[in-house]
Amino acid sequence: SAEAQQVGEQEREVHPQIWTEECTASGCTYQRNDVVLDANWRWLNKAGKNCYTDDNTWDPRYCADGRECAMTCGLEGANYKGTYGITTNRYRDGIILKFVTETRYGSNYGSRLYVMDSPETYKMFRLKNREFTLTVDVSQLQCGLNGAVYFVEMDKKG
Numbered sequence: 001s002a003e004a005q006q007v008g009e010q011e012r013e014v015h016p017q018i019w020t021e022e023c024t025a026s027g028c029t030y031q032r033n034d035v036v037l038d039a040n041w042r043w044l045n046k047a048g049k050n051c052y053t054d055d056n057t058w059d060p061r062y063c064a065d066g067r068e069c070a071m072t073c074g075l076e077g078a079n080y081k082g083t084y085g086i087t088t089n090r091y092r093d094g095i096i097l098k099f100v101t102e103t104r105y106g107s108n109y110g111s112r113l114y115v116m117d118s119p120e121t122y123k124m125f126r127l128k129n130r131e132f133t134l135t136v137d138v139s140q141l142q143c144g145l146n147g148a149v150y151f152v153e154m155d156k157k158g
Contacts, residue, residue: 005039007074008044010077018095034116036114036116037111041108044074046073084111086098094135122155122157
């Protein structure tokens with residue numbers, strides 16, 4: 001039998017959408033893609049009780065191991081703008097990331113996003129013998145912060 005991560009009940013998940021452009025010799029096409037926040041930035045809880053403790057460890061009451069944690073704790077959706085400072089620009093062809101976002105519960109630092117191909121799969125960028133362009137506006141990046149973009153290898157289904 002298979003077990004899956006439980007879904008949280010506090011925050012509904014609504015992914016920001018961006019337009020991407022893919023070009024070939026015959027022309028360019030636009031695609032609408034969702035972006036999703038890495039699960040490591042989200043709240044994992046059981047009936048409103050945090051499954052992760054203040055000393056950066058899993059709470060053994062709910063998470064003796066990964067399987068028990070997935071069965072017991074719900075992964076909440078993300079308030080992209082209010083909690084994580086993630087918005088799209090007015091044309092929806094770019095993403096704006098705030099490094100520090102102040103909320104009524106405290107401060108959130110940083111974020112990590114992935115581009116989706118469908119509601120269930122990540123976008124696979126096939127870059128061999130292809131050009132990839134991206135603009136990173138660092139004009140308002142605070143001193144000492146890294147404005148880099150990284151590609152990570154992962155399975156299409158995570």
